[in-house]
Every structure is written in structure tokens, then in C-alpha cells.
Amino acid sequence: MPPARGLIVAGVLLAAAIVVPATAAQDDRPRRAVNLTLQDEGCPAGPDRFCVQPGNVTLEEGTDLVLRVTNEGRIAHNLTFADETAPSLAEHGMNRTLAADETQRLQIPWPAIEEAGQPNATLECGRDGHAALGEVFTIHVPSLAESDERPQPGFGTLGALAAVSVGAWAARRR
Ligand SMILES: [Cu+2]
Secondary structure (H helix, E strand, O other): OOHHHHHHHHHHHHHHHHHHHHHHOOOOOOEEEEEEEEEOOOEOOEOOOOEEEOOEEEOOOOOEEEEEEEEOOOOOEOOEEOOOOOHHHHOOOOOOOEOOOOEEEEEEOHHHHHHHOOOEEEEEOOOOOOOOOOOEEEEEOHHHHHOOOOOOHHHHHHHHHHHHHHHHHHHHHO
16 A cells, blocks of 8 residues: 555544544433432431441443432531542532432533543532531542553554554655
């Protein structure tokens, strides 16, 4: 194959590699729904502790997370992302505080979770001292922990195509 044609083929394959993942992102992603309660009495850790029940969820790759949060405590509580959380994810926390018996639904789309890239993201009550008393919830995303060790698909494809193209071109030059 002449080198110019090889580069064109490589370019077309590269364009396909970029376009396909972008269009594959759709809103019909699988959805994981979890009912959470915010509690300020009767928590497993003791009578003087606060808690979120359950305390964590393990999320599959590509899945939207929907949290239905009910304040079952005696006082007001909320649930926002911890300070160290990436902005893409942090913006999906609660924007108001719930009075006793109030419920709010938080929808956290997978792209925001993936962009944050945190294998463990923490939500906590933002009211003074509540997180320290145990009012925290963790989103575990095992697939994000693994992604550090494997090459990014887009870059891997690009790198392989570039190497092949340069190799073919160099061979022709000799
Ligand atoms: Cu609280």
C-alpha cells in the first residue's frame, strides 16, 4: 500500500475510533436506584452517632445512579459531595436541606461519575459536625480503580495507528 493511502486509511480508522464512543453515550443507560435514609438516632455505630443507611453502594460501569434520599431524623439534614470531589460529580449533590420526613431524588449520570474518575466518592451531610458523627455515604466504582492500569482505548488505537503509519512510511523511504 502506498504510504499516502496508508495514512488516509489510518485517518479514517482514527476518526471512527473517536466518533463511535461519543455517539454510543445515550440516555438509555442502565440505572441503579437506591433508597437512602438519613438518621440521627438508632444508628448501628451507637446511640450518639448519625448515619446514612445503607452506607455505600457499588456501582457497575456505565450505570446511572439514582438516590432517593429521605430524612428519617428528628432534625434537618442534607447530602452533598465531600470537598475533594471533582466538579463534574459535586454538582449533582443536594442543593437544599431536608426537613424531617422530607425526600429528595438525586440523579447522578454515569458520564459525571466517569469524568470525576474517583473509585470512591463520598457524600456527606453538610451541616456542622454531622459527617464527623458518621453521616456519610460512599459510592464505590471498581471500574474506575482499574482504569489507571490499562491504556485509554482512544489513545491506544491512536498510538497503534500512528506507529503502523510511521512504520510503513519509513519502510518506503529506505
Ligand atoms: Cu445531618
